Amino acid sequence: MELTIKDINEILAIENDIFSTPYSREIYHELLHNNPQIISLKIEKDEQLVGYALMHVLFEQANLLTIGIKRSYQHQGLGQQLLIDIMKEVVDLGVNTIFLEVRVSNIAAIKLYKKLGFIQNRLRENYYGIEDGIEMIWRKETI
Ligand SMILES: CC(C)(COP(=O)(O)OP(=O)(O)OC[C@H]1O[C@@H](n2cnc3c(N)ncnc32)[C@H](O)[C@@H]1OP(=O)(O)O)[C@@H](O)C(=O)NCCC(=O)NCCS
Known part of the structure; x- marks a missing residue:
């Protein structure tokens, strides 16, 4: 199911x-309030929000803005x-390319993204202040 502004307290x-x-x-609030370019998805377990992900979609490209799983459910x-x-x-919806940025230190997330077919596109120096970011990209196979 998609996220709504009613989920914001649990998300935070x-x-x-x-x-x-x-x-x-x-x-x-900005992302979830009548924003047609945002696609969101939540996971609920035991009647509570335990995970959420948001993508920004523009025509054939999407950007994974965030993905998070509650610590006790990781x-x-x-x-x-x-x-x-x-x-x-x-x-x-027609997307064939997905981008994301991840901290170089975030081994768990990088492993997950690689497992699902994302590859490193470029290093973005100091993207997170003093920490570098890795831009990763996923392309839908085209025949
Ligand atoms: C990254 C995150 C979303 C993964 O969710 P999760 O439910 O814990 O991960 P899963 O159980 O689905 O694991 C899937 C794959 O991710 C990788 N992974 C997950 N946790 C890992 C860890 N601690 N160390 C190494 N790899 C890990 C593995 O490849 C794993 O597959 P495998 O079990 O077959 O090896 C979660 O750890 C999280 O919310 N982290 C904090 C927020 C964050 O960093 N978000 C991403 C940046 S935007």
């Missing part, structure tokens, strides 16, 4: 725990499931 509780530079309430395959599901959703 997870976000502030799992990200060193979390998105703010204002950012989420390492159970949910991140992978969520990413596959949101990728399928944007591909169904």
